[in-house]
Amino acid sequence: MATMYETIMNLPLFKGLSHEQVSSFLEKTHLKFSKYSDREKIVSAGERVEEVKCVISGQIRLCHIIGDKDLLRLTELRRNHEVIGADRLFGMDTTYGADICAVGNVSTMEFSKDQYQNLLNAGSIYLLNYLNSLSYGAQIRFNIFNDYPQGGFAATCRRIIHTYCSRNSEEISFFFNPKSFAGFCNIDTNSFKKEIINLESIGAIKQIPGGFTIVSEEKFFEA
Numbered sequence: 001m002a003t004m005y006e007t008i009m010n011l012p013l014f015k016g017l018s019h020e021q022v023s024s025f026l027e028k029t030h031l032k033f034s035k036y037s038d039r040e041k042i043v044s045a046g047e048r049v050e051e052v053k054c055v056i057s058g059q060i061r062l063c064h065i066i067g068d069k070d071l072l073r074l075t076e077l078r079r080n081h082e083v084i085g086a087d088r089l090f091g092m093d094t095t096y097g098a099d100i101c102a103v104g105n106v107s108t109m110e111f112s113k114d115q116y117q118n119l120l121n122a123g124s125i126y127l128l129n130y131l132n133s134l135s136y137g138a139q140i141r142f143n144i145f146n147d148y149p150q151g152g153f154a155a156t157c158r159r160i161i162h163t164y165c166s167r168n169s170e171e172i173s174f175f176f177n178p179k180s181f182a183g184f185c186n187i188d189t190n191s192f193k194k195e196i197i198n199l200e201s202i203g204a205i206k207q208i209p210g211g212f213t214i215v216s217e218e219k220f221f222e223a
Contacts, residue, residue, distance in 0.1 A: 007056050007109075010081050013129050021125065029119070032110040036102035043084065043096045051112045053084040058106030060084075061171075062098040064164045071184060072176045073211075074160060076169040077103060086130070087137060089113050098164075153195040156185045158221060175211035 005022050008014050014022070032051075036042055042053065045065065059079050066072040088094050119126045144162045157174065165172060174181075182192035196212060199205045204219035205212040214220050 011054050011056075012081070012083055012133055013052070013054075013086060013126070015129055016125055021123070025119070029111050029115050034108045034110060036106040036108070038102055038104050040102045040106075042100045042102060042106070042108070043098075045096055045099050047096050049085040049088040049094050049096060049113070051110050052086050052089070052116050054109045055080050055082040055084065056107050056109050059103040060106060061101050061103050063101075064098045066160065066164075067180075067184065071180045072160075072174065074164055075171070075173045075175070076165050077171040078166060078169055082166075083133075084108075086116075087134060089116065151186055153182075153185045153187055153192055154199065154220075171213065172217075173208065173211060173213040 004026070005019055008022050008025070009017055014025070017025070036058075042060065045063075055078075057080050059077055060082060062076050062078065064074040064076075066074060084100060085096060088096060120130060141163055144159045147158075147162070161169075161172060178192060179189055182189045185192065187195075196205070196207065199220065200207055200212070202219055204214065204216050206215050
């Protein structure tokens, strides 16, 4: 079992910290530890972000609502060492962007926005990790139209995944109203259905009630 030092040092915001720096963090920061049971909601979209939540064990499922609820829901699974809310602490929108629920038993470590601001002011390693995290997210969103410039259903889905999901996301699923989502992709409903059938025939996706789940990201992104 990982020690508290190892757990903290594996979190993206704390990469590169020494044992001494972790000890200082533990001494100076009021940490709150919470446990969640299977399917219990951890945060809701639209809630104001007042703290940083770090998943130290277990898995979480995120549900992103894109457009109105009749258009698209995107769900994804993320494992431990995930940080929730850090990218929404500052800026124009300081609310959570997704509903997040526990998958199985989940443990989190939490500390306030004010305490994190103190850390950012205290040492360059904290600031560098935070800037790296924000920069990665901004650059990915900037590059998606260079990577997938074409129109249509598949390219639209790829851009959505790169915008909302992380590098380590699993079990990515789309739930939608076919007519509404076809219009969003700027194609007719028949073409929309044919593209889904084609992606399923090559083993990229599997249709499920209300949408589809990606079973091979490699095939999906190369199709």
